[in-house]
Amino acid sequence: MRILLTGGSGQLGFELRRSLALYGKLWAPGRDELDLAHPDRLAGPVLGFAPDLIVNAAAYTAVDRAEAEPELAERVNAEAPSELANLAEHLGATLLHFSTDYVFDGTGTEPYRESDPTRPLSVYGRTKRDGELAVMSECSRHYVLRTSWVYGSVGGNFVKTILRLAAQRDTLNVVHDQVGAPTAAMLIADVTALLVARLREGRVPPYGLYHLAAAGETSWYGFASAIVDAAQRAGQGLLLQPGAIRAIPAADYPTAATRPANSRLDTHKLRAALGIVLPDWRHHLQLVLQQLSVRQG
Incomplete structure (x- = not known):
């Protein structure tokens, strides 16, 4: 199997480079080789590699900045997936595309x-929705995996931000009225690898749209408290104590892009299709904190 992975340098792409390497010839080009900001330049490299599977982990994910850069977000999140979908269809390849709550x-x-209507509140959400629709309408062999609150040991994310602030401050305000399931990039990558293994074995799960997120739920405030508590117990010596985190409403923390208050995703369809159990969100948090501790050490 020849696998093309876009976005291989990002936090999800980093984990996918690990998990997918067992299943064939993996090409994870850098932006200088394959830049999704220029969809019209994708055909040559993609057709030259002729993948059996395209895994699109690249995205414009600067949620607030997208409000000021809608054209760039549209190219990366909607137009490029559309082009990849057409190329996959031309090649008879499968396209696996990641989306968002x-x-x-x-x-x-x-x-x-998966069947609930989409009503995005932001440029980021709208462009990701448009990318989903393009993939599902233009490529017959597609998987769209929506996920939520992604974090990992590579790249910028909420966990790393909280750890940095907790080392600098003795108090912190965090939003309490937005709820979801923090989902580690390593979990997404492992589930993706299982799906790819099934494809290679000929046990093809039904194509379509699936929700992939860790089990359980929490607020950003609960997530921040868990991060600081676990880091303190691991002896990281943060200035901030868990009890010094203050819960505030989203209205008191205005952002350029509006976030959904309820980001919880029903994962029954994916669990049934793959026969898996998705662990509670706290499980992978411990693993990521251990990875970060080793790197900092």
């Missing part, structure tokens, strides 16, 4: 199912 408006009171 931001396609929802967050007003629902239950975890979102």
Whole structure:
């Protein structure tokens, strides 16, 4: 199997380079070789490699900056996936594309199912929604995996931000009225690898749209408290104590892009298709904190 991985230098791409390397010839080009900001330049390199599987982990993820750069976000998050979908269809390849909870408006009171209507609140959410639609309409062999609150040991993310602030401050305000499931990049990568293994074995799960997120739920405030508590117990010696984190409403922390209040995703469809159990979000938090501790040490 020939596998093309876009976004290989990002926090998810880093883990996918590990998990997918067992399943064939893996090409994870840098931006100088394959730049999704220029969809019109993708055909040559992609057709030259002729992958059996394209895994698109590249995205414009600067949620707030996207409000000021909608054209760039559109090219990377919508136009490039559309081009990859057409190239995959031409090659007879499978396209696996990652999306986000931001396609929802967050007003629902239950975890979102794949069949629920999308109503994005931001440029980022809208462009990711448009990318989903392009992949699903233009490539017959597609998997779209929506996930939420992604973090890892590589790149910028909430866990690393909280650890940095906790080393500098003795108090911290964190939003309490936005709820979701923190999902480690390593979990997403391992589930993706399982799906790829099934494809290679000919046990093809039904193509389509799936939700992939860790089990359980918490708020950003609860996530921050868990990060600081676990780091303190591991002896990292942070200035901030868990009890010094203050819960505030999102209205008191204005951002350029509006976040969904409810980011919970119903994962029943994916668990049934692959026969897996998705662990509680705290499980992988411990592993990522250990990775970060080793790197800092």
